[in-house]
Amino acid sequence: MEILKIDSIKKEFYTGYEKIEVLRDINLAVQEGTTILISGESGSGKSTLLNLIAGMDAPTAGKIYIRGIEVTALSEDEITQFRRETIGFIFQFHFLLKGFNALENIMMPAFIAGEAKKKAKKRAEQLLNDVNLWHRRNHYLVQLSGGERQRIAVARSLMNNPDIIIADEPTGNLDEKNSKNVEDILFSLVERYNKTMLLVTHDRGLAEKGNMHLAIEHGVLVLQ
Amino acid sequence: MNLQFILFVGFRYFKEKRKSKKIASSVLSVTGIAVGVMTLTSVIGVMNGFQLSFIEPIINIGSYHIQISEGPVIDKETLDNIRSLPGVLSIVPFIETQALIEGKTACIIRGIPASVNELDPSFKKSFDVEYYNMPDKDTLEKTDSIILGNQLAMHLGIRTGDLISLTTFGGAWSSKKKVTGVFQTWYYDIDKTWGFVPLEAAADFYEKKSQIPLTYGVKIKNRFFDSGPLRKIKKILGNGYSVKSWREFNRNFFGALLMEKILMMVLVGLIFIVVGFNIFHSLKRSVYERKEEIALLKALGATPGSIKNIFILEGLLVGILGCFLGVLLGLVIANNINEIFLLTENIINNFVFSTIENIFAKVNLNISFSRVSIFSSDIFYIKNVPIRILFPETFMICFFAMLCSYLAAFFASRKVIIIKPAEILRYE
Numbered sequence: 293m294e295i296l297k298i299d300s301i302k303k304e305f306y307t308g309y310e311k312i313e314v315l316r317d318i319n320l321a322v323q324e325g326t327t328i329l330i331s332g333e334s335g336s337g338k339s340t341l342l343n344l345i346a347g348m349d350a351p352t353a354g355k356i357y358i359r360g361i362e363v364t365a366l367s368e369d370e371i372t373q374f375r376r377e378t379i380g381f382i383f384q385f386h387f388l389l390k391g392f393n394a395l396e397n398i399m400m401p402a403f404i405a406g407e408a409k410k411k412a413k414k415r416a417e418q419l420l421n422d423v424n425l426w427h428r429r430n431h432y433l434v435q436l437s438g439g440e441r442q443r444i445a446v447a448r449s450l451m452n453n454p455d456i457i458i459a460d461e462p463t464g465n466l467d468e469k470n471s472k473n474v475e476d477i478l479f480s481l482v483e484r485y486n487k488t489m490l491l492v493t494h495d496r497g498l499a500e501k502g503n504m505h506l507a508i509e510h511g512v513l514v515l516q
Numbered sequence: 517m518n519l520q521f522i523l524f525v526g527f528r529y530f531k532e533k534r535k536s537k538k539i540a541s542s543v544l545s546v547t548g549i550a551v552g553v554m555t556l557t558s559v560i561g562v563m564n565g566f567q568l569s570f571i572e573p574i575i576n577i578g579s580y581h582i583q584i585s586e587g588p589v590i591d592k593e594t595l596d597n598i599r600s601l602p603g604v605l606s607i608v609p610f611i612e613t614q615a616l617i618e619g620k621t622a623c624i625i626r627g628i629p630a631s632v633n634e635l636d637p638s639f640k641k642s643f644d645v646e647y648y649n650m651p652d653k654d655t656l657e658k659t660d661s662i663i664l665g666n667q668l669a670m671h672l673g674i675r676t677g678d679l680i681s682l683t684t685f686g687g688a689w690s691s692k693k694k695v696t697g698v699f700q701t702w703y704y705d706i707d708k709t710w711g712f713v714p715l716e717a718a719a720d721f722y723e724k725k726s727q728i729p730l731t732y733g734v735k736i737k738n739r740f741f742d743s744g745p746l747r748k749i750k751k752i753l754g755n756g757y758s759v760k761s762w763r764e765f766n767r768n769f770f771g772a773l774l775m776e777k778i779l780m781m782v783l784v785g786l787i788f789i790v791v792g793f794n795i796f797h798s799l800k801r802s803v804y805e806r807k808e809e810i811a812l813l814k815a816l817g818a819t820p821g822s823i824k825n826i827f828i829l830e831g832l833l834v835g836i837l838g839c840f841l842g843v844l845l846g847l848v849i850a851n852n853i854n855e856i857f858l859l860t861e862n863i864i865n866n867f868v869f870s871t872i873e874n875i876f877a878k879v880n881l882n883i884s885f886s887r888v889s890i891f892s893s894d895i896f897y898i899k900n901v902p903i904r905i906l907f908p909e910t911f912m913i914c915f916f917a918m919l920c921s922y923l924a925a926f927f928a929s930r931k932v933i934i935i936k937p938a939e940i941l942r943y944e
Contacts, residue, residue: 339942348815349938369819376817383941387812391532403521404818452817 295455295488296322296345301354303340314340316511318354324455327482327489329498331516332508338492341508342458345490346379347371359455376405380449380487382459382478386441388433394444395420395429401451412451419447422484423477439470446478450485457482457489464494471495518822525813526829533802533830541798542834548791549838549917550845556784556913557846557905562853563780564909565902567773573703576638577710579765580608580733582746587757589730597752598734603745605735606636611718611728616683617664617711621672624710625682627718630656638735645699659717662693665707666700682711689721704897785916792920795834799827799928810932811940824929831925832918839914847905854900857890864888 301318304311314337322328332338343349345356347363356363358378366374380401388397395416402412420426423443428436436444442462449457462478463471479501482489491502499505505516533542575581584590590598598607611627633640645663656663662682664674674680676695683690693713700707722728736745742761750759763770803810813823849856869885876883891901 340938343938346815348936372814372817372819375815381815385941387808387815387941389809389812391528400813401816403524404518404813404816404822406518406520409520448816 293324294321295324295359296320296490297357298345299355299357301341301344301356302352303337303344303349304352313511315344315351315508318508318511318513320506320513322488322490324488325486326503327479327491327501329502329505330490330492330508330513331494331496331505332492336508337511338508339460342381342460342490342492345456346381346458347375376401377452378455380452380454380457382442382445382449382457382462384461384464386438386445388436388441388444388448390433393430393432394425394436394440397444398447398451401448405452407452416447416451419450422450422481423447437470438466439473442466442470442474443477446474446481450481450487453485455488457487457491459489459491461492461494475501518818521818522822522825522829526826526833529802529806529826530830530833541794541801545791545795545798545834545921546838546841548787548794549835549921550841552785552787552791553839553842553913553917554845554849555787556781557843557910558849558853559780559784560777560909560913561846561850561903561905562901563777564904564906566898567777568904569898569902570703571770571773572641573701573706574766574769575739575762576641576735577643577701577703577706579762581736581739581742581762582734582749583758583760583765584732584734584749584753585729585758585760587753590732590753594752595732598749601745601748601752603737603741605638605737607735608632608636608639608733609715610731610733611715611721612731613718613721613729614685615711615721616685617668617672617674617680619681619683621668622685622709623665623668625662625684625713625718625721626710627713627715627721628656629715632656636733636735643699643701645697656696656712656714658694658696659714659720660692660694661696661714661717663697663699663712664695665710666698667704667708668711669695669698671708682713684721691717691720693717702898781913785913788917788920791838791917792924795831795921795924796928799831799925800931802830803827803929803931807935808940810935811937814935815937815941820933824926824932827929827932828922828925831921831928834925835918835921838921839917842917843910843914846910850903850905853903854891857901861888861890 298318298320301315302313303315304313306312318341320328330338330341340349344351345358345363347366351364354364358374361374363371363374389400392400395413398416398419399409399412402415403409417426417429420429423446425440425443425447428440428444433441442465446462449459457478459478463474466474475495475498478489478491481487491498499516506513507516508514530542533539595607598604608629610629613625615623615625617623629635662680664680669675672680674695676698678695679692680695681690682693699712719725719728734745734749736742739762742763746759746761750757753759810823814820865887869887873883873885889895
């Protein structure tokens with residue numbers, strides 16, 4: 293079943309009077325439960341594409357459909373609610389909230405969605421176990437290593453049980469050992485919970501783990 | 517609106533700020549609100565004390581809450597009907613005229629029933645009487661008795677037990693009265709110009725019974741809710757009577773007191789505007805410093821409105837904490853204002869002045885300061901600084917403090933809307 297459809301997406305930026313065409317004509321159809329790897333040079337528009345899919349940015353032209361709903365036609369409040377329920381985002385940098393402990397950071401999407409605290413806590417504890425950080429549940433940001441922070445971010449992305457996980461170079465900021473650890477956990481959880489994932493990476497070694505490997509070249513998606 | 521999320525994050529941000537180095541701005545904001553509320557609570561408390569020490573004797577002794585006049589004598593059944601109206605506490609007849617004491621000093625003589633304290637218990641509240649040789653203290657039983665205001669008695673050199681002559685204006689009636697008591701209401705005008713005689717004795721001022729200007733004073737539970745009883749009394753009495761509220765008597769004086777209080781509240785309340793700006797800048801900086809977290813919360817699906825409410829909650833918490841401390845300190849100051857004055861006097865007189873005098877004495881200069889008295893009952897004609905904290909006013913003070921905090925937080929948090937997650941959460 294098709295979960296994501298990108299139809300002739302175009303994105304332009306303006307720096308002063310200069311127009312920069314980042315994405316020229318992006319077309320993509322993603323089936324449910326698949327993992328799509330996207331690579332490309334820095335500045336090629338990988339993050340921009342993910343932001344457009346997540347509704348955090350608006351395209352200059354074109355349409356994006358998730359589960360048949362035209363995301364690009366939704367209002368800001370509608371897209372916010374849609375993102376909360378449908379998409380889990382993992383950034384290159386963990387972006388954890390520093391005033392909250394590991395468990396609370398994972399619970400945050402559920403709090404935002406208005407879920408009852410007891411139910412949210414139960415699920416967050418399960419996810420903490422999944423990322424092997426149960427012993428760190430009450431630890432704050434400063435007490436966690438880079439790899440642990442990113443694993444918390446992985447758990448957080450799954451908190452609201454979203455249909456799609458969008459990961460923007462989640463290991464780009466980690467050393468090799470931690471990268472491997474985070475990747476293994478991410479891929480195993482995506483598989484266990486049967487999620488669709490769009491993963492931006494420079495790591496060609498991950499190509500085998502995805503169902504499809506694409507690259508953005510000159511503003512269009514090409515199959516690798 | 518997701519209240520759980522707003523409260524959870526809002527309280528945590530507030531707590532986090534307290535622990536961090538950014539506490540100075542929060543402390544300043546809370547202190548500002550607390551100082552404003554404290555000042556207003558204590559100042560208005562003292563002001564109420566002073567004002568009510570005028571207003572209560574005027575109303576309890578003088579004007580009553582409602583006056584019924586200019587009509588025929590009201591029969592007992594009608595009086596009972598008025599007395600049984602909801603909100604009505606008492607109804608007392610009286611006769612008032614002007615007279616000369618000892619043929620030289622003008623005063624107001626009011627005839628009241630001997631049983632006035634039973635008919636109207638609030639009368640006694642404003643009426644301190646020193647009785648002469650009357651163990652039962654029922655001084656108005658005998659028709660030749662008179663109770664004079666203490667200032668009037670002092671002015672005339674009259675003491676209890678003395679006989680005085682009383683002549684109504686125009687010389688229509690004259691009689692000797694025995695001063696059986698001296699009263700003090702702590703309202704100078706009444707104490708200086710009023711005397712009370714038994715109702716029957718006052719009726720003798722007039723040759724014809726039909727000429728007696730009998731007036732009825734009505735007391736109600738809450739003088740501010742006088743329109744209902746006023747309307748119902750008018751309905752019971754029908755035409756032929758003048759029924760007036762306390763608002764119509766002393767209108768100018770009460771109006772001036774009210775204006776004085778409002779102006780004081782506005783002037784002292786200006787502090788809230790300054791504090792509001794402080795909260796505004798503090799929260800604006802907080803929004804700027806937290807823009808990454810705001811962007812993340814947006815990316816996680818929080819609406820701009822709910823994130824705005826987190827910062828508004830932070831502002832309100834500053835307001836609540838400030839109000840709580842302010843009311844607490846205000847009540848402590850207000851309830852100990854006399855002791856504070858005394859302490860201040862002692863510090864100035866026994867420490868500051870004495871030290872300066874001693875310093876000059878060492879260089880053989882004899883300088884002596886006259887001692888300061890912040891409050892003296894000899895000058896102000898009151899026993900001590902009166903305090904009256906009124907809950908509705910304290911509530912209003914807190915309400916305005918909270919409103920300032922809310923508005924400051926509301927405008928400071930507007931920037932939340934323009935924060936774009938896609939722009940902020942880049943890591944390149």
